[in-house]
Amino acid sequence: MSFVELFRVLCEIGLVAAFCGLLFVGGGFLILIGINIFEQASGFLLGKRLYAPVLQDADLPHVLVQIPVFNEPAMVADCLRSAAALDWPKDRLHIQLLDDSTDGTAAIADVAVRALRGQGFDISHLHRMARRGYKAGALDAGLAQSSAPFVAILDADFRPPANWLRAVIPALIADPNASFVQSRCEFANYRTNWLTRAQGLMFDAHFVMEQATRFRAGWLFQFNGTGGVWRRAAITAAGGWSADSLCEDLDLTIRAEIAGWHGLFSMEPAVPGLVPDKVSHWQVQQRRWSNGFVQVARKLLSEVWAAEWPVWRKLSAAFLILIQTFYPCVALACITLALCAFIRGGDLAPYAPIVETIAALILIVGIGMTFVPYVILGRGSVWRYLATLGSLVPLMIYLSVSNAPSILKTVFGASETWKRTPKTTPFLDVLPANDQQLNEAQSGSALI
Template structure:
């Protein structure tokens, strides 16, 4: 029985490892080809649509100035652009700083959230801005983002040239990657599992997931969907599934780049990632219960991927590790010890190879220092995720059974690094 459970857990683990290798291959192919249509696409960027950029901001005084400075430099016709800072119940100088930019730049304005949306989190703040704007395209940036000058132009370009796309998403890079060992790990994670995995899913399946920042979406689609789900901690993933179920697709266009700040200590990282994990678990449970009514087969496939990631994969890792450790102290008739060691070594080598190949697409990231960080990452950062997902699942189950109200955790910011 122990052997059977162990083999089942290994199957779960290796299915995920091989699938990610498949995605990395697709991401690399997309990386080599995504810029080819830009010259032709540019021909349609003449009478461009109006754009509203939403920046939800709750106590963002540390970072909002640098973000708005980047917004003031964006390449987009200013008579077609507005930047809306959504000051959501801030108790610091966020509103004061944003108002100074609004006085200087006519296309920047500040709105204050009011009841019942006041202080309820990102989704509620975004819904407030949606009701207070009229532009054809909505672009979302977090308050710690520094988009490159052409980022919004490229996001809109994707929509102008793809009528069936409801949204265009870009890629994001870590602005404070060199600050701590943690931000170095997150930088590697971002390139591999946000940039390349997103590219692979788009290349092989024409599927992309809306991130929390650096995306553009048609207002008509948002209004038809009724805006953002205020109960969803992972409002981006939840919105993604509803968009696909309407019959649209989401285009991944990594030419649109933003730089964002990541947690510099474990406390902030744990709270932020717990929110992410709980949010995705909420989405999986929400839509699996609606499985029979979902219209789009592609998003059903993606839904099962999230279910596999946040439930089955981590269950397999915990089960295999638990059986192996238990067998060291008690005889549970586990006879696959040598096989386990071989498969573990192969899994490590596969992880190392995938990550290093992925880092090679960014000119500054393929170096000796990152090679050693990738090795260390496997034994530390990756294992931390296992504990975090288990804890998140416990909290989400507890919330469901106790009827607790969803509480939004706003990620703590650090002194902004310029880019």
């Protein structure tokens, strides 16, 4: 066998491996789509609806709201005011700003914290000088300063509605084995450009089709890192926050499930936030998530298979943990297919069944996962939907190829720094007219 023939065989093996990986990921999504079709056709939900009884003020527990920030001067004051606006008794609402910033964010935060304290709010500003453990380390450090039994987590770019805690915490109280309740997230800037619309389409599918269906079907589903409330006892039982993964949220979710807890999902009220509006910023976010999922898989996949769960639940958990293999599989398929075509002088006929199957799978999953959320959430016209859906394919190919080397290095044990996703905010702080200090602090931060 010549070198060229050997190289072609190796490329074909790689193409088949990528094809099998895409079938695994796509097959999981097809099952989710099938569950939704069954529920819509039969009118029978696989699981119970989220039960959240109305509680009297006297029965409301102490709640800690944690807001981790890192160099986010344009958002920090408004995110504090948003947390303070939550409809919860002041004597049982405790807010922590977990600030690892190295720019002017801390100065702006100090002014906002003093103003809110003057209004009677219990707000702590924990400014760490070293980012040990990144977000997980900040959350863990904040927990050490509080004994509240419930912990709400909000990224700096998320603005919960005032009734959020009253809507979701009763569900946790009503289910003593629930570790957390994750709210559906929306994105205030999803109409900004083609990229934000594409992300909005994918996130609507993630929350409405994937997260909600996993919850109803009893599958493992993840805490998304923001817009959720944890039961402190579950965090403790799972071993606390861990910084050995870039996806500390998924890591804690799985460890809590292994420890015997389960999550809850709430469709309403949604918690609005932001998505990156530049490809380079989005790439940073996706690379962190992909590498983090790989780290979690290396750490916990064996524990999932060793858990005393039924096989179907282990498979559903593996589907979640390995879902990011989609990107390296797409990259591998594109590269090996291009090489095979080059070796064969442009003849793709031998690979037509694989290409056609992948194309059909992508089309079915793409439409099946995105169209229903787009319609029920009233996102726009059918033409806008089709245009946005069409933009996903080149976007996914670009991301897969560009992030593949980093993911591959993580597979073999390399580590990366936790990088915050840059975002341009439409949540511009509305400054009080008489708050001269805050104006000065923000003006100063612009020079840093």
